[in-house]
Amino acid sequence: MASLLTLWQLICAGFAIPEYLVPSPIRVVGAFREDWALLISNSVPTITEAFFGFLIGNAIAISVAIWFVYNKIFEEMYYPVAILIKTIPIVAIAPVLKIILGNGIEPKIAVAALICFFPTLVNAVRGFRAVNPNLMELMHVLSASRTEVFRFVRFYGALPYVFSAFKISVTMCVLGAIVGEWIGANKGIGYILLQSMYDFDTPRLFATILTASLIAIGGFTIVSALEKIVISWDPGESI
Amino acid sequence: MNATHAEAGAGNSAPAISLRNIKVTFGGGAKAVEAIDRIDFDVADGEFITLIGHSGCGKSTLLRVIADIIQPTRGSVRVFGQSPDVARRKRAFSMVFQQSVLMPWATVLENVRLPFKVGPKAIRASGTSMDALDALRLVDLDGFADAKPTALSGGMRQRVAIARALVTRPRILLMDEPFGALDELVRDALNVELLKIWRQSDMTVVFVTHSLQEAVFLSQRVVVLSRRPSQVEGILEIDLPTKRTLGLKDDSRIGTEAARLRALLDAG
Ligand SMILES: Nc1ncnc2c1ncn2[C@@H]1O[C@H](COP(=O)(O)OP(=O)(O)OP(=O)(O)O)[C@@H](O)[C@H]1O
Ligand SMILES: [Mg+2]
Numbered sequence: 001m002a003s004l005l006t007l008w009q010l011i012c013a014g015f016a017i018p019e020y021l022v023p024s025p026i027r028v029v030g031a032f033r034e035d036w037a038l039l040i041s042n043s044v045p046t047i048t049e050a051f052f053g054f055l056i057g058n059a060i061a062i063s064v065a066i067w068f069v070y071n072k073i074f075e076e077m078y079y080p081v082a083i084l085i086k087t088i089p090i091v092a093i094a095p096v097l098k099i100i101l102g103n104g105i106e107p108k109i110a111v112a113a114l115i116c117f118f119p120t121l122v123n124a125v126r127g128f129r130a131v132n133p134n135l136m137e138l139m140h141v142l143s144a145s146r147t148e149v150f151r152f153v154r155f156y157g158a159l160p161y162v163f164s165a166f167k168i169s170v171t172m173c174v175l176g177a178i179v180g181e182w183i184g185a186n187k188g189i190g191y192i193l194l195q196s197m198y199d200f201d202t203p204r205l206f207a208t209i210l211t212a213s214l215i216a217i218g219g220f221t222i223v224s225a226l227e228k229i230v231i232s233w234d235p236g237e238s239i
Numbered sequence: 240m241n242a243t244h245a246e247a248g249a250g251n252s253a254p255a256i257s258l259r260n261i262k263v264t265f266g267g268g269a270k271a272v273e274a275i276d277r278i279d280f281d282v283a284d285g286e287f288i289t290l291i292g293h294s295g296c297g298k299s300t301l302l303r304v305i306a307d308i309i310q311p312t313r314g315s316v317r318v319f320g321q322s323p324d325v326a327r328r329k330r331a332f333s334m335v336f337q338q339s340v341l342m343p344w345a346t347v348l349e350n351v352r353l354p355f356k357v358g359p360k361a362i363r364a365s366g367t368s369m370d371a372l373d374a375l376r377l378v379d380l381d382g383f384a385d386a387k388p389t390a391l392s393g394g395m396r397q398r399v400a401i402a403r404a405l406v407t408r409p410r411i412l413l414m415d416e417p418f419g420a421l422d423e424l425v426r427d428a429l430n431v432e433l434l435k436i437w438r439q440s441d442m443t444v445v446f447v448t449h450s451l452q453e454a455v456f457l458s459q460r461v462v463v464l465s466r467r468p469s470q471v472e473g474i475l476e477i478d479l480p481t482k483r484t485l486g487l488k489d490d491s492r493i494g495t496e497a498a499r500l501r502a503l504l505d506a507g
Contacts, residue, residue: 134340141306141334143327144357152357156344233343234389 023203028210031203038192039211046189047215049105049177053112054170054219061117062162065124069154070146075125086118090176094183108180108188115176116169120162127161128154160235163227170219174212189215253320254281255411255443256305261314262468263300273468274300278314280462280471282445284410287437289446289454291500292464292472298447301464302415305445306334318411330354330362332411333404337419339396341388341403348384351375351403367408374406375399377436394425398432405436411443419449430456431485438481451497451504455479456488463503473503 005025011017012024019027032039064082068075094111101107131153139149181190189212196205261278264271274297282288290298303309304316307323318326326332333354341350351371355363375381378398388396397417404412418426434457437444448454454461458477465472477496479487487493 132340134336134338135342137308138334138336138340139357140308141327141332142354142358143330143362148357152342152353156342159344231344233387235343237343237389 020200020202023206027203028206031201031207032210035204035207039189039208042188042192043211043215045105045108045185045187046174046177046181046212049108049180049188050112050173050215050219052105052109053114053176054116054173056109057113057116057173058120058166058169060113061120061165062124065121065128066150068125069128082118082121085114090115090179091182094179097180098183103184107183108177108185111180112173112176115172115179119168119172120165123161123165124158127158130161131157159231163223163231166223167220167227170223171216174216174219178212252284254317255284255286255319256282256445257315257317258301258305259315259317261301261304261311261316263297263304263309264312275464275470276468277470278464280474282411282443285441285443287434287444287446287457287459289448289458289461290464291448291451291454291461291504292469293466293504294449296464296467296469298464299415302334302413302445302447306332306413328359328362330358330407330409332413333407333409335397335400335404335412335414335417337416339388339393339400341396341399343388345388346384347375347380347386347388347391347399348372350388350399351406353403354407369406369408371402371406374402377405378402378432392425394421394429397421397429401433401436408440409442411445412437414444414446416447416449418453426453427485427488430488431483433457434483451500452488452493454500455493455496456483461500463500472506475499475503 009025012022023031064078068079090111093114094107097107097110097114101110128150135153135157136149139153144152177188178190178193181188182194185191189208192208193205193212196202196208258278258280262276263274265274266272278301290301292298300309304311305318305323307327316323318331321329321331341347342353345353348371351374355368355371372381372384375384378401380395380398380402383391383395383399388399391399397420401417418429421429430453433444436442444457446454446457448457455477456479459481461475461477463472463475464470475496479492479496
């Protein structure tokens with residue numbers, strides 16, 4: 001990491017690369033110091049949008065997954081629809097959502113939610129199905145109902161899968177919020193990115209990019225920590 | 240020695256399980272597998288009976304038919320005179336599998352309590368079951384109630400599975416190679432423990448194993464199944480005292496009885 005930064009600094013200085021193309025790391029750090037108040041205050045709306053997008057997108061995905069697991073017919077009917085939505089580029093859906101939802105925080109949350117939806121849906125469906133067949137036989141011998149099987153077996157069995165999906169979608173939803181902001185916003189990391197670009201302020205642009213990835217890393221760290229707390233067993237081991 | 244078991248040997252009470260002309264075919268058409276055919280025998284109330292046969296001959300299939308996990312293609316199964324699904328809902332039997340089949344996310348005690356958490360409400364509240372900690376005490380694991388299954392050895396996990404099966408005080412215990420994945424020393428110890436538990440109860444045990452010695456050591460009778468589609472090749476009475484200790488494992492009588500079993504197996 002340190003050597004990469006040194007190399008980057010040396011190349012910028014050695015080849016006299018103009019600052020408006022690629023700023024040296026020292027200049028990026030300088031922009032960070034200069035603009036940190038701006039970056040922090042604009043992180044707040046982005047984090048808010050990403051957070052609610054994450055919650056809503058995953059909640060819907062898990063509900064749909066439960067529904068699919070218990071209704072094979074619905075799964076066959078609606079899985080293609082989910083895939084179809086997935087194949088439309090998110091940057092193409094964002095303007096539509098803006099037209100429908102207006103200029104507020106809602107369309108940004110919607111984009112973030114949408115981007116979270118698919119990975120969680122796929123993983124949750126797989127997780128709810130990936131139950132140990134022996135455990136299902138045991139539950140049958142105990143005459144457990146479908147709800148009991150869900151509460152005592154499927155739910156826990158799916159957790160490792162759902163957490164892998166959360167780890168993907170927590171970084172995706174930051175991206176979603178930024179894309180949402182690009183379509184129309186006067187605050188947020190996405191807005192600062194565009195402004196920095198129009199101003200040819202590359203050091204600030206780079207500092208903003210770095211901020212975005214710090215937010216994503218922060219989210220990933222939180223989800224990973226939660227995963228460690230929640231999943232106290234070894235999901236790979238069959239006992 | 241328990242009076243119930245003495246009677247069972249004489250076979251004068253109504254059977255715990257009766258199997259009549261059972262056939263199970265998996266799949267259909269050209270790929271159909273006939274697992275078992277024309278299986279016909281009774282299991283006496285309170286008896287310890289073992290099923291033995293070549294690999295893939297249908298021992299697990301037969302046990303699953305009794306446990307109402309699969310329906311026979313033809314024939315009739317009665318568990319205390321009732322159909323297997325009625326018996327299942329009444330918790331007339333418990334099942335122990337080759338794998339311990341524990342919930343890795345739950346503690347040992349929570350695993351043993353699972354039968355109280357699921358299933359028909361009426362039967363859960365019927366008050367015939369034992370305390371989960373007492374069940375753990377039966378298998379010498381009361382010190383591990385709060386441990387997670389992953390922290391236990393294979394033998395200990397299987398004892399947890401046995402405690403979970405015993406906690407409902409089933410009248411029948413169905414065991415499908417419960418000690419098959421354990422090393423010999425652990426297996427011998429668990430054999431003795433199982434026999435002790437059986438002797439102290441009125442329970443009927445239907446046991447499946449690959450090991451001739453284990454079959455002889457544990458059982459009052461051994462049912463030898465032929466190759467697929469398997470039928471009953473013969474039923475052997477094991478001529479050993481009801482009270483059996485670890486020392487008997489190395490007794491020459493075990494070898495003699497095992498040889499009789501082997502002869503029947505080879506004939507099939
Ligand atoms: N669900 C199933 N679908 C198709 N075939 C099956 C199914 N279950 C078992 N079989 C087949 O039926 C036969 C008997 O299987 P079963 O598991 O009862 O044998 P087993 O005597 O328990 O064998 P093992 O000693 O290996 O445990 C085997 O040939 C097996 O492949
Ligand atoms: Mg088997």
